Amino acid sequence: MTVVTTERTGGGGGSSGLYDVLELVLDRGLVIDAFIRVSLVGIEILKIDVRVVVASVDTYLRFAEACNRLDLEAGPRQPAGLPDLVGDATESGARDKTKGALAGAGQAVSQATRGITDTLRGRDREPEEATASDDTGSRAGSRRGTARKSGESA
Amino acid sequence: MNTYVYGIVSGGHPELPSGLAGVGDPPRPVRGVRAGELTALVSECPEGLRPRRRDLLAHQRVLTEVGQTRTVLPLRFGSVSAGEGDVREVLASRAEDYRERLRRLDGRTEYNVKAAHQEDLLLRQLLDEEPELRGMAAANRAAGGGSYEARLRTGERVAETVRDREERDARLITQTLSPLAEEHRMGPESGGWFVNLSLLVHRDDAEPLADAVAGLRSAHPRLDLRLNGPLPPYSFVEP
Numbered sequence: 001m002t003v004v005t006t007e008r009t010g011g012g013g014g015s016s017g018l019y020d021v022l023e024l025v026l027d028r029g030l031v032i033d034a035f036i037r038v039s040l041v042g043i044e045i046l047k048i049d050v051r052v053v054v055a056s057v058d059t060y061l062r063f064a065e066a067c068n069r070l071d072l073e074a075g076p077r078q079p080a081g082l083p084d085l086v087g088d089a090t091e092s093g094a095r096d097k098t099k100g101a102l103a104g105a106g107q108a109v110s111q112a113t114r115g116i117t118d119t120l121r122g123r124d125r126e127p128e129e130a131t132a133s134d135d136t137g138s139r140a141g142s143r144r145g146t147a148r149k150s151g152e153s154a
Numbered sequence: 155m156n157t158y159v160y161g162i163v164s165g166g167h168p169e170l171p172s173g174l175a176g177v178g179d180p181p182r183p184v185r186g187v188r189a190g191e192l193t194a195l196v197s198e199c200p201e202g203l204r205p206r207r208r209d210l211l212a213h214q215r216v217l218t219e220v221g222q223t224r225t226v227l228p229l230r231f232g233s234v235s236a237g238e239g240d241v242r243e244v245l246a247s248r249a250e251d252y253r254e255r256l257r258r259l260d261g262r263t264e265y266n267v268k269a270a271h272q273e274d275l276l277l278r279q280l281l282d283e284e285p286e287l288r289g290m291a292a293a294n295r296a297a298g299g300g301s302y303e304a305r306l307r308t309g310e311r312v313a314e315t316v317r318d319r320e321e322r323d324a325r326l327i328t329q330t331l332s333p334l335a336e337e338h339r340m341g342p343e344s345g346g347w348f349v350n351l352s353l354l355v356h357r358d359d360a361e362p363l364a365d366a367v368a369g370l371r372s373a374h375p376r377l378d379l380r381l382n383g384p385l386p387p388y389s390f391v392e393p
Contacts (some may be wrong), residue, residue: 001387019346022211025231027230027341029386031230035159035235059313060306060308061278061306067277070274093370094384
């Protein structure tokens with residue numbers, strides 16, 4: 001049986017692996033009407049489609065800024081990860097798509113149980129942060145802020 | 155005391171892994187509650203259970219560990235029953251339905267793929283392939299960044315193009331990977347990914363899937379692909 005391990009997953013840190021899996025735990029699986037459900041208050045962040053925020057003034061300005069920063073003379077095949085490009089274009093972004101990817105140089109352990117438990121050993125958070133690790137936590141925070149600004153809700 | 159329910163397995167006397175730790179602090183021991191040919195995996199439900207990461211992981215761990223040796227019908231996190239009697243009643247009343255679902259999932263496991271874009275690489279590619287965008291960006295640079303309106307216009311065009319590329323790449327990923335699975339389900343879009351694809355595969359058939367993901371990665375560096383599995387078949391519990 002294929003277990004997806006560090007070598008296989010490559011990018012995306014253990015944190016995004018965790019976030020990716022917990023989304024499934026929370027949102028899927030069989031619902032039996034006869035059983036009550038634990039309140040999920042405090043983790044609506046998972047329900048927010050922040051990608052709607054793509055169509056916002058903030059995002060437009062951020063994209064324009066990111067394009068300004070790119071060296072137009074350099075070809076598209078130039079490797080990512082140049083120090084002056086990494087991360088900063090996305091710090092204020094609504095989606096922070098690169099952040100997870102570029103922050104993933106650490107160990108990416110996505111095998112859902114043991115690996116994640118290792119990642120989390122000795123740390124516990126309050127419910128609203130239950131699904132976030134350090135990295136996704138800050139992303140969730142910025143996403144929530146952006147979503148509020150744009151009038152998005154769960 | 156309420157009963158927390160993790161999932162359902164077939165068989166009257168399932169051998170559960172010893173020392174299976176459930177939700178709560180300290181973790182409540184997991185046991186089986188039997189009704190006919192079905193057994194529910196349950197534990198005591200701690201007072202004030204919330205969706206803390208620790209408990210979400212406990213739910214995931216119980217299903218994963220049991221799932222290594224038998225087929226599990228996973229329940230959604232946070233399913234709580236008033237007691238064992240109610241659990242037995244539910245199992246008995248829907249027995250045929252649950253058995254049918256378990257049969258369909260027998261020997262199968264879920265893999266989940268999430269895709270994002272490496273933004274710098276994507277933007278480079280867009281500027282390289284879209285003369286109009288390249289012109290707008292170059293004009294802004296020449297103007298020391300460009301006026302607010304010019305930046306807004308540029309950014310809006312970039313955003314439109316990014317959306318378009320996301321749709322294209324979503325099709326590429328889905329068309330490449332879904333033939334390697336018996337079934338596939340698209341999950342909700344959310345923060346941090348534009349593809350959320352769950353695939354149901356035979357336990358022994360996951361290698362081609364992992365290879366295909368690796369192939370997409372190397373052929374398309376702009377893609378940040380995350381493959382997770384084997385997972386309990388959360389996305390395939392409904393017929």
